[in-house]
Amino acid sequence: MTTCYLNKLTLAIGLSSSIFFTPLFASEATDTTEPLALRKIMQNLNENMQAITHSISHEDWAQVEKIAPQVADHPQPPLLEKIRILSYVGSNITEFKNHDGKTHAAANALAQAASTADGEAVISAFARLQTTCLNCHQKFRHAFVEHFYPQEN
Secondary structure, three states: OOHHHHHHHHHHHHHHHHHHHHHHHHHHHOOOOOOOHHHHHHHHHHHHHHHHHHHHHOOOHHHHHHHHHHHHOOOOOOHHHHHHHHHHHHHHHHHHHHHHHHHHHHHHHHHHHHHOOOHHHHHHHHHHHHHHHHHHHHHHHHHHHHHHOHHHO
């Protein structure tokens, strides 16, 4: 066997065993006070949204155009955390991913509107982006906090 084949086989076994064992230890993992990487990602998204609001109020369309893709293409949690999150989301996985997809599309539309320096189009696109965030938060945020951060309730 070649080294490349062995490396791929080792990676495949490691990933498949992490997929199998992660749900078994999910309840144990939620007892930790270590925040999910998702929390930092959401904090960064909040900072980006505030920066966009500031830029809109100053009609700094170039800055809006620069920041919006950072919302659209936000970082993803590490693989094992993503597996924990998706395992928790369970049968709502399609809806969860749809919310993320709508947010991605709305942020890209905001960047496009900003590139034309059309203030009304930017504000309209930003409202759609905020609505996608709100819809996801209303559906998932409370349950996520209760599940992953029970000490905060």
